Amino acid sequence: MNERPTFILAGNGPYENRGCEAIVRGTVKALRHYYKDPSFICVSFFHSNEQYKRQCEQEFDEKIIHKRANQRAKLFDLNWSVYRILKVIEPEIFKNWTYKEMLPYIKDCHSVLSLGGDNYSLDYGIPERFTILDDIAIENRKSIVIWGASVGPFDKLPKYEQYIISHLQKVNGIFARESSTIKYLKEKGVTQNIYKVGDPAFLMDAIEPKELDNKIKIEEGSIGINFSPLMAKYVTGGDLKKWTNLASEIIIHVSEKTYRKIYLIPHVTSPLPNSDYEFLKSVQKITKIDKNKLILIPPKYNAAETKWIISKMFLFAGARTHSTIAALSSCIPTLSFAYSIKAKGINNDIFANENYCLNPEDLNAELVNRKIELLIENNTQIREYLQLKIPEIKKEALDAGKYLLQVEYSENI
Structure with a gap:
């Protein structure tokens, strides 16, 4: 050595x-x-x-x-x-x-x-x-x-x-x-x-935050979602307002169909225009559902603490590749919004398919919800599979x- x-x-x-x-x-x-x-x-x-x-x-x-x-x-x-x-x-x-x-x-x-x-x-x-x-x-x-x-x-x-x-x-x-x-x-x-x-x-390793915000009590069976402003480039041709409205529509659809609490989880908190937190904050603001059912995670948690929060979700859907890695490595059933080679490659290596990926051109409220329902339906089997695969x-x-x-x-x- x-x-x-x-x-x-x-x-x-x-x-x-x-x-x-x-x-x-x-x-x-x-x-x-x-x-x-x-x-x-x-x-x-x-x-x-x-x-x-x-x-x-x-x-x-x-x-x-x-x-x-x-x-x-x-x-x-x-x-x-x-x-x-x-x-x-x-x-x-x-x-x-x-x-x-x-x-x-x-x-x-x-x-x-x-x-x-x-x-x-x-x-x-x-x-x-x-x-x-x-x-x-x-x-x-x-x-x-x-x-x-x-x-x-x-x-x-x-x-x-x-x-x-x-x-x-x-x-x-x-x-x-x-x-x-x-x-x-x-x-x-x-x-x-x-x-x-x-x-x-x-x-x-995931690390539990020493001072978890009192407002953030991770409710069992919750859904974690990560959207990024970068996705506008791939989903709406760079139209950020249009992407904000679509993200809000997706969240409303998932909430109405699943009746589950949703946590919006930023994975990049750099200054605008790249901040997930600022983008998700604007999405939360226009999303017409009970604010007690739509919680925005503040940007104060580091990578290991954010991974801990993600690890407490029933399922996760993310745009940032490393937000999905935080979920998958915690054996959380995960939907990847795949706008590059990396998300598809990682999913193929883990699942030998792209069943839990969505391409930008396919991103709409109905299809996202269909994938979410698939993750709910197969949640136990996916977790058991990941518990065997992730150590590899x-x-x-x-x-x-x-x-x-x-x-x-x-x-x-």
Whole structure:
């Protein structure tokens, strides 16, 4: 067992995205299983300096040190404009600016792990900042692993796809969290550096909040729902008002058909326009049902505490991938609102089908309720199945540490 190594965990988002925090917690758990007393430098992208400071202050794991990665802060950011010019005339300066705070640590680190779940995709644009990360690690002769991720597809941009496939063949390991990624990459000729793992978030333990809001008494038989403002892009062509009204319609329909208490559970509480909490708050406001039957969970709970709340639901329906992972890893029957490869891949790996997924084009009140009724009808059987299956997925997530040892060994011989 390697003693006291330091790992760089780079490319992730802030903890206010509970999925990003869950990835870190699960990753740390896996590495501690295979390495003795490791420490971690988390180099993440933040929306503001205040958010970064808040995360540093609230970090409870003394072995985790947080650093910032640089990105454009606003539309007319002068520094960003200067560095975009430098990208053309002095690409090394631009590259080093992005990960400036990481550079002092890279020489003595054990490996660089690129965290983030779906960074290597077109979901948020061309993933330039992450290929830059890979290049820095390779130039510094450090193992670089795309860690517990979904990758692609890139076929909408054929020229870029040609570049990224060549790039992915250079990294030391692609630790894919679902089979759809593996299938896509193998079809494109990436075969030698792929390892099948589970999403690290499956390993994060649920923790009961010390101070659970008195208004939030989880009623037995309740339904948890997570909607995100991001879904507007896929469901209503970006029309947020239209998506808000549709989300309200879905909730009313589910409430009227099931007679169950509904908890609206945010999984991203970052500033607008990405905040699940603010979106769900606006949905709750226009939803004409008894407010005692529609409870909005406040944004103060961390990832492990949010997972505990989700784990108390009779069933769960979620848009954010890691909200559904929190539910599935707690053996809660779960409906995934699948707007990318990741949700479908994870469901196929667990259930060998997509029966508990809904595509954006199929998202309407009647169909959501039909899926909810299916989860109610088969609730006991699904729970029993998950109790057998989820330990396998958790083992796959833990195996990432074992595969990392193999990658490092092969690089050193």
